[in-house]
Amino acid sequence: MHGLDMEAEYNNRARVANxxxxxxxxxxxxxxxRRELPGDRDVAYGSKPRQVYDFYAANGDGHCPLVVYIHxxxxxxxxxxDYAFVAHELLGRGVSVAIPSYSLCPxxxxxxxxxxISVFLSALWGRTKVRPVxxxxxxxxxxxxxxxxxGQIEGAPTDLITAAYAISGIYDLRPLVGTSLxxxxxxxxxxxxxxxxxxxxxxxKDCRFVAAAGGDESPEFIRQARDLAKLWSDGxxxxxxxxxxxxxxxxxxxxxxxxxxxxxxDVVAMAEKAAV
Numbered sequence: 001m002h003g004l005d006m007e008a009e010y011n012n013r014a015r016v017a018n019x020x021x022x023x024x025x026x027x028x029x030x031x032x033x034r035r036e037l038p039g040d041r042d043v044a045y046g047s048k049p050r051q052v053y054d055f056y057a058a059n060g061d062g063h064c065p066l067v068v069y070i071h072x073x074x075x076x077x078x079x080x081x082d083y084a085f086v087a088h089e090l091l092g093r094g095v096s097v098a099i100p101s102y103s104l105c106p107x108x109x110x111x112x113x114x115x116x117i118s119v120f121l122s123a124l125w126g127r128t129k130v131r132p133v134x135x136x137x138x139x140x141x142x143x144x145x146x147x148x149x150x151g152q153i154e155g156a157p158t159d160l161i162t163a164a165y166a167i168s169g170i171y172d173l174r175p176l177v178g179t180s181l182x183x184x185x186x187x188x189x190x191x192x193x194x195x196x197x198x199x200x201x202x203x204x205k206d207c208r209f210v211a212a213a214g215g216d217e218s219p220e221f222i223r224q225a226r227d228l229a230k231l232w233s234d235g236x237x238x239x240x241x242x243x244x245x246x247x248x249x250x251x252x253x254x255x256x257x258x259x260x261x262x263x264x265x266d267v268v269a270m271a272e273k274a275a276v
């Protein structure tokens with residue numbers, strides 16, 4: 001990391017010139033999906049305004065393989081409803097999709113967001129009794145890895161989380177401390193290390209983890225994906241890193257909308273195995 005400009009490495013909105021255009025496209029696709037796809041909208045899992053989730057059931061009642069999609073936005077932007085478009089192809093493959101929202105920084109701390117997603121997962125288990133695969137993008141990738149590392153979700157089986165596919169995640173938060181992104185996060189060096197999956201418990205050996213990054217992402221995002229996958233693989237976990245050629249921090253999410261995508265096929269296979 002010596003000599004790198006961390007602002008340039010981690011500020012993806014500044015790094016990708018057409019990021020606003022991509023997110024506007026997502027918002028339009030998500031609005032259409034929320035109107036057309038079968039399911040429930042804004043189901044409460046807690047008492048706070050953003051503690052809601054959308055649920056799209058592949059067969060009407062949700063008793064089938066299940067993906068939980070955790071959105072990104074550096075823990076300070078975005079809403080689950082903005083990513084409803086990721087459910088379309090998964091539903092067509094017989095996989096239900098749950099997309100939670102969560103409180104944002106600076107109103108809460110990053111640790112509180114992890115706790116909120118834990119509460120959501122417990123509520124989702126109560127509804128479906130299906131073990132999901134966690135799919136998270138960017139900050140959502142961090143949350144997916146953190147929850148897999150955490151292991152136990154209160155009110156759910158100890159082996160609830162056995163599979164996670166993290167897309168462009170951040171697993172060592174320390175490089176963010178000196179960037180503009182930390183204005184809302186308010187992380188100290190100690191907190192950043194404490195909240196990093198890179199330095200947390202290695203998940204159980206019966207778990208599977210994939211850390212994906214785009215080939216056009218910054219070297220730091222690619223390094224983080226490779227480092228966590230290697231660390232967990234060395235610890236006995238079935239973990240691997242995957243680099244998607246030609247994808248940047250935003251267009252990599254589009255892989256979930258492409259029927260022939262290796263990412264989509266892997267996520268479906270992981271969901272089918274987790275649900276057994």
